[in-house]
Amino acid sequence: MKRRPTITDVAARAGVSKSTVSLVLQGSPLVRSETAKTVRAAMREMGYVYNRAAATLRGSSVGLVGLVINDLRNPFFTEFAVSFQMAMAAAGYATVISNADEDAELQEKLVASMIEHGVDAVVISPAYGDPSSVFDPLARAGIPTLQVLRRMDPRTELFPFASFDYAAGSAEATRHLIASGARRIAFVGGLDERSITRERMEGYLAALEEAGLSPLRVEGPTSRAFGRSAVARLKDDHPECDAVFCFNDLVALGLIAGLQRDGVAVGRDIRVVGFDDIEEAALAWPDLSSVACDIAGFARDTAGALRDWLDTGTRPPAERRAPVGLVVRASSGGLGQ
Amino acid sequence: MKRRPTITDVAARAGVSKSTVSLVLQGSPLVRSETAKTVRAAMREMGYVYNRAAATLRGSSVGLVGLVINDLRNPFFTEFAVSFQMAMAAAGYATVISNADEDAELQEKLVASMIEHGVDAVVISPAYGDPSSVFDPLARAGIPTLQVLRRMDPRTELFPFASFDYAAGSAEATRHLIASGARRIAFVGGLDERSITRERMEGYLAALEEAGLSPLRVEGPTSRAFGRSAVARLKDDHPECDAVFCFNDLVALGLIAGLQRDGVAVGRDIRVVGFDDIEEAALAWPDLSSVACDIAGFARDTAGALRDWLDTGTRPPAERRAPVGLVVRASSGGLGQ
DNA sequence: TTTTGTTATTGGAACGATCCAATAACCTGC
C-alpha cells in the first residue's frame, strides 16, 4: 500500500511549487485562478487528502474540540452532545465525545488524552469529585474550557459556566401544581448534597413558602429505576401526598410506571410534573407535564459562544443561565385527560 | 502565554539529549533507570505534555478512531456509541463521534473530516444512500473500516459487517406470541424497502408460515411518535388483531401509550412485543417484552475486533451476527400481569 | 595494552504542512 500523496506530489503533478499548492489549499487570492484550477485538478486525480497533523505542527488549529459528559446515557445529555457536535461540525470542527460515567479518575484520563491530541477547546459537564485534577491541566495547557450544566470548578472567570435557570423553572412548576389544587407536594429524586438538586429544589421551596405549604421529600438517584421504586417510599412516608414534582423526567416516568402498576390514576388521583421535557415526555401516556429546557438551542448557543471564543478571543460571560418554561400536559391534570 | 515545553526543553532541563527523552517517552529499556527518573521528574516539573501531532507526522498512530452513526439520538445507537467509546478509551484510543442524522451528504463531510484528522479506523452505521461517496475515500486512504448494525456497502470483504441475528430473534418472538394464544399478529413499524426491516420481518413471516397464519402489516417509521399514531391505523385496517410485534421498542412504547390512552389493556386485550430491549423496556408499565440485543457486549466485541485489526492486522470476518434472545415480560401476557 | 562486547546516549535527517522573504513575470506609462 503506497503512502498518501502530499502537497509536494501534487505540486510535481501540477507543475508548480509546493508553496503554490499550499496557497491554493487556503484559498488565497494570490494565485492565478487558472493555476488554482490546475492544482485542484491534480489533487482530485491523485486523491490528495489534507494532512492536519502536519499543519498543526506549524501552529494552525487542529479543528478538534473535546466534549466530556458525566453521564452520556442520560438522554438529556445525549441530546446536548448530539446537538453540540452537529453545530460544531457545521463550523468545520470535529468533536471527540467522551463519557466520564461519573468517574473522576476516568475523566482525568480522558481530558489528558484530549490535551495530548491538541484539542482547540474543551466543553465539560464534570463528574463529581475534585475538580483540580482535570481543570488544572487544562489551565496549564491554555485550552479554552467551558463548564456546562454542572459547575464543579468555582473559577468561572477562567472556566465560564452555562446552564439553565433551574430555580425559576421549579418555582413555576410548583406554583402550577398549587394553582391546580395540590396541597401536599413532594419533591422526588436527586441527592441533597449536589448543587443541581439544591437549585431545582430552591424554586420548589420558595413557591411552597409563598403558599404557606410545607415540603415533602423523597431523596434518591435520578434514574428511571429509582422513580419506579420511589412509589413505595412515597406511600410509606407521605401517604397524604397529592402531587409530585420530580427531579427530572426519568424519575417522573419511572414513578408514573410504578403508580400505574398500583392502579393509581395519574393526573387525577395524583399529579406529576417532571423536569427537562425530554422527547419522551410528550409521547408517554399520560403525557408528562415538564419544565422544558431547550437543550438543542442551549447546545447551539454553547457552540456559538465557543466559536466566538476561538475565533475572536472573546471569552463568554462567567455565568449564563438559559430560560426554561413549564409545559403543561395530562400528568398534572392540566388537560382534560 | 508562553508556549508548551517540548522534549528539547525537557532534555535541556534534565541534562540529556532530546533522543533520550524520546526513548523515555516510549518506555524503552535502553535508558538507564536512573536517567529515566531524572527525565520524568523534569517533565513533571515543567508540565510537559506529549504532542501527538508531531509524532503522527513521523508515522506513529494518532490514537483516534472515528464513529459515524446514522441516528445518534436513538437510544439503541446511543448505547452502542457510549459503550464503544468507553471500550476504546480503555485501550488508549480517543473517539470522534458523529451523528450523520440520516443525511448522506452530511455523512460524507464527516467522514472526509475524519480522514483529514488521520483517524486510525472508522466504525460506521451508515445512513441510507449511495455508499460509494463515503466508502471509496476510506478505501483510498487505506483506513480500516467496519460497518455495524446496517450494511450499505456490499464489499464486506473490504468493510466487514457486524450486526445482530435479527431473523432468529423475530422468529422467536413470533413463536412466543403464537404459543401464548395469539392468532392475528401484526408487524408494526419499519419501512419495507430497508434491509433491516426485511431481516426483522423474515423470522416473523417464517414463524407465521409454520403455524399456518397470515401476516398483518402496518408500515411506517421507527419512532415513538409513529408507534403512538399506529394505534389508529391498526384499529382501522386490522380490527381483529390480537397481538403486535413491533419493529423496535420505541415503536412498541409509543404504541402502548396509544393503546392505554384508548383504554386497551396491554398484555390482556392485546399482546405487544418489541425489539432491542432498551433499558426503558424493563421499567415501563406494563413491562415490555422484547428481543434483547446485548448492545454493550456487541460494542465491546466490536471494539475488540477493531483493536485486533489495528494491532495485529487480522481483519475481522466479512460478516458477524451476534445472538439475540427474547425477554418475556408483562406486555405479552407472559407474566401474571 | 588492545580487542571485543554490551549498554547508554546522542546528532541529525526525516515527516508534511505553513509562511516569510526573495524572486519572477507581467503590466503600465513615459
Add this chain to the structure above:
DNA sequence: GCAGGTTATTGGATCGTTCCAATAACAAAA
C-alpha cells in the same frame, strides 16, 4: 526600452516528534 509597480510564484526554514546510525562509556576477555 526601461523604471516602477503590481501580481504570481517559489525556496527554505520551521514546528516537535521518531529513529537510524554513530559514538561514548565501561567491563570483561585476549
